[in-house]
Amino acid sequence: KLNNKNITSTLHILSKQATAEVESYKKYIIKRCKEFDIPYEDKVFNSDSNNDDVLAYTDYFEDKDAFILLQPFGSSKEFDDLRKDIKLKDIDGFTFQSLGKSMTGDLNSLPATPKAIINFLNYNNISIKEKRIVIANNTNLIGLPLASYCSKHRAYVTVLNSAYPDPHKAILGSDIFISAIGRANYYVKDYFKDGQVLIDVGTSVVNGKIVGDINYDQLEDLDVKVLTSKKGIGSITTLTLLESLID
Incomplete structure (x- = not known):
């Protein structure tokens, strides 16, 4: 386009x-x-x-x-x-008008990162209907509009914040886990199980390199689908952002 x-x-x-x-x-x-x-x-x-x-x-x-x-x-x-x-x-869901539209479940109204995540899932034929989705982010830019969209499309959504009592149990029980907390390698192997889809939007700069929220070195023995910020979602997000310039 x-x-x-x-x-x-x-x-x-x-x-x-x-x-x-x-x-x-x-x-x-x-x-x-x-x-x-x-x-x-x-x-x-x-x-x-x-x-x-x-x-x-x-x-x-x-x-x-x-x-x-x-x-x-x-x-x-x-x-x-x-x-x-x-x-x-x-073009990134900042104004009150855009925030209001993003809560209606309209894909085109989402900020760039949530829109990129949904585009990725749709492109790979990964349905969110009746799936357990856990989102580790509760900001207006990512977590809240994404949760609203997924809920409108009949997913079972949990949004984690610092007060959530047992995030480990919630993540382990999810079908799709989306992280955007910006803490390098924070989530380790025992948070995950076979069959999950993991989308890591988190970015931290460590020794001059971009590092995600999930420690991927520990996931080699797990059968999971992974999309990282460095190797996928970042590229989709920037393209999705500029796509919104098209009238």
């Missing part, structure tokens, strides 16, 4: 005090933009910038342009003004 479309709108990539993981993700977005001749602006805000500065920047451009705000965005956690007032095209 991207090869066959002439995309003229500019993608504004917004970041502030980016972590190593955010810098890595941004690098791949820019690489894809160059690959498909998509105009982009890499806008890095100063550490003392606030929401008004972000709105002043985005208001300067035409509504047909798009944006992605890479999180964590410095120390900022209060985004209500931005979610309400940014007028550029939202």
Whole structure:
């Protein structure tokens, strides 16, 4: 699709005090933009910038342009003004309007990462209907919209957070486990069993290399299907993100 479309709108990539993981993700977005001749602006805000500065920047451009705000965005956690007032095209489920649509079970309304996960499952004919799905992430960007989509499509969904009483038991009992906690090699062999589908969206930078949440060295003896951030889901996510630029 991207090869066959002439995309003229500019993608504004917004970041502030980016972590190593955010810098890595941004690098791949820019690489894809160059690959498909998509105009982009890499806008890095100063550490003392606030929401008004972000709105002043985005208001300067035409509504047909798009944006992605890479999180964590410095120390900022209060985004209500931005979610309400940014007028550029939202391609990653950030604004209140996009968040609302993502809760309806519409695939096209999902943020890029959940949409990439569902695209992967659909492409490989892995049904989520009546499957036990455990998601280790409860953010607006990944876990909550993904859980809503899966629930709307008749999966049995569990979302893990820091207060969940027995995550080990929940993960071991799942058919599909999706992790995005950003803790390198956190999940070891005894969390898993034969027959599971494991999707690792987590990214941590360790000694300059991207490492996922799951320790794959311990899974060699298990019959599981695995999609890692480094070797699959990351590529699908960046493509899915840019696909949203197509009108």
